[in-house]
Amino acid sequence: MSTKRSTHYYPLNTNEKNDLYSPQPSYRKFVLVFHILLLFTFISLMLYVDKLNSTGCNLNDLCNIKEEITLKSTQEKYNIKETITSEFTQEKYITYLPHSGLHNQRVALENAVFMAWALNRTLILPPLILGERFSLSVFDRLEEKLKFLSKIKQKNCKSIEKKSKSFGCEKFRDSFTFYRWDELFDFTFILKNIKVIHREDLIPENLFSKFNISNDKEQVWRMYGGAYNNTIYDNRKFSNISSSNNKISIMELRERNEELFYFNSLFARKLINLKIPENIKFMREIKRTFILSHPTLLDITEKISDKLGGRMKYLSAHARIGDGRFKESSQFNIEKLIKNINRYLNKKNSNLSDNAECKQDDHTKSSKIIYLASDVSSKDDENLKPIFKMFPCTLMLDDFKDLLIPMDKLINERDGLKLTKFLIPILDLMIAANGNHVFTEERHSTFVSYMYRYNDYLQERFNKVK
Numbered sequence: 001m002s003t004k005r006s007t008h009y010y011p012l013n014t015n016e017k018n019d020l021y022s023p024q025p026s027y028r029k030f031v032l033v034f035h036i037l038l039l040f041t042f043i044s045l046m047l048y049v050d051k052l053n054s055t056g057c058n059l060n061d062l063c064n065i066k067e068e069i070t071l072k073s074t075q076e077k078y079n080i081k082e083t084i085t086s087e088f089t090q091e092k093y094i095t096y097l098p099h100s101g102l103h104n105q106r107v108a109l110e111n112a113v114f115m116a117w118a119l120n121r122t123l124i125l126p127p128l129i130l131g132e133r134f135s136l137s138v139f140d141r142l143e144e145k146l147k148f149l150s151k152i153k154q155k156n157c158k159s160i161e162k163k164s165k166s167f168g169c170e171k172f173r174d175s176f177t178f179y180r181w182d183e184l185f186d187f188t189f190i191l192k193n194i195k196v197i198h199r200e201d202l203i204p205e206n207l208f209s210k211f212n213i214s215n216d217k218e219q220v221w222r223m224y225g226g227a228y229n230n231t232i233y234d235n236r237k238f239s240n241i242s243s244s245n246n247k248i249s250i251m252e253l254r255e256r257n258e259e260l261f262y263f264n265s266l267f268a269r270k271l272i273n274l275k276i277p278e279n280i281k282f283m284r285e286i287k288r289t290f291i292l293s294h295p296t297l298l299d300i301t302e303k304i305s306d307k308l309g310g311r312m313k314y315l316s317a318h319a320r321i322g323d324g325r326f327k328e329s330s331q332f333n334i335e336k337l338i339k340n341i342n343r344y345l346n347k348k349n350s351n352l353s354d355n356a357e358c359k360q361d362d363h364t365k366s367s368k369i370i371y372l373a374s375d376v377s378s379k380d381d382e383n384l385k386p387i388f389k390m391f392p393c394t395l396m397l398d399d400f401k402d403l404l405i406p407m408d409k410l411i412n413e414r415d416g417l418k419l420t421k422f423l424i425p426i427l428d429l430m431i432a433a434n435g436n437h438v439f440t441e442e443r444h445s446t447f448v449s450y451m452y453r454y455n456d457y458l459q460e461r462f463n464k465v466k
Contacts, residue, residue, distance in 0.1 A: 093123075095261070109181060113190055118254075119253055124260075151203070178412075180198055223264060232248045232271060233248070299406070305434045312459065318451060319337055333442070337440070360393060366393070379396060
């Protein structure tokens with residue numbers, strides 16, 4: 001790093017008679033002092049450079065002091081250690097557009113919680129839409145659709161003069177309801193880690209007005225499309241992977257200054273690709289703790305489980321045959337479900353001694369009690385009859401009508417609708433998850449994946465009590 005400076009001294013011409021060119025004593029003294037100061041400055045500079053080098057800082061990249069700043073989480077054990085190049089000087093927000101059924105919305109919420117935590121932003125949480133399903137669309141169309149749903153909820157359908165239109169208005173308006181997530185699920189872990197503000201409606205003008213967003217272009221960043229178009233990642237190396245998807249870096253999002261991040265959809269289990277251990281751990285904890293907690297549903301579940309022989313004392317099965325491709329393949333799926341149950345019952349090493357049984361006359365068939373959850377509620381459905389024929393001790397929610405009476409008192413204060421028809425599928429899942437073994441014809445739906453997750457949670461708690 002040292003630089004050698006050459007100083008040339010020219011000898012005095014002693015033969016020169018002109019005194020003007022002869023250096024005087026005072027001038028010699030000045031030159032000497034000047035060179036001493038120059039030497040002192042050079043030594044000081046070298047010492048400073050050596051000090052910089054001792055800190056491991058490379059002068060070639062100008063000591064980028066923005067590297068390796070720790071993002072502070074509300075809980076130290078979930079700190080993310082990654083590069084951040086900006087600090088948050090004011091509250092910033094993140095929100096998204098909900099769509100599809102309950103459990104697709106749940107996956108989107110879990111992803112939104114992670115993103116809010118990773119980006120240190122407040123989550124503006126859309127209401128849960130129960131009942132009628134509204135599919136994913138392009139951003140503007142989905143936003144407009146959700147706005148229409150909010151407007152129809154505020155509409156007085158009886159004011160429509162034509163009766164047929166008035167009836168159609170009421171029928172559609174009452175086919176769905178907006179419900180607060182924290183009235184159905186446990187938010188304890190979430191609220192320890194992020195701030196949540198609940199949206200009352202899905203009207204974008206109300207959203208922007210409430211959070212003082214007047215300049216859309218400067219204050220809002222939008223992500224268009226969903227998991228089919230985008231992949232969000234936390235590892236720099238992922239950006240080098242070839243993919244047709246638009247790759248979105250969490251690190252780069254942290255550097256953006258827009259007040260609101262507005263996502264079209266946060267649904268899909270593979271939307272967020274995580275590699276950093278702290279991030280993976282936090283996402284797992286979100287899912288592990290996001291448990292159904294509605295007191296009335298929990299109470300009814302316990303009572304019906306007792307009728308079935310007690311928690312973790314009966315078998316459970318799930319048959320989705322009421323809609324779409326599941327309806328078309330219902331016969332095949334039911335046959336597959338029956339085979340799975342028989343295979344389990346015929347296993348020599350199966351621990352079936354603790355399973356509850358019922359009294360039935362045909363000793364050639366299993367007496368094990370099975371609870372059947374299904375999107376078809378009636379035992380008279382032709383597709384379900386083979387199950388009851390093969391397993392006579394199979395029961396459904398319809399067998400416990402007297403225990404469902406407390407649900408009649410559940411009213412959504414936001415629109416005055418009774419919640420029974422909206423909460424029945426959730427109750428069905430909860431009862432099935434309390435069985436000691438769950439059978440399904442497929443494992444890929446979001447409903448089934450949550451049923452297994454909830455069953456794992458309940459089994460863990462049950463085993464701890466034992």
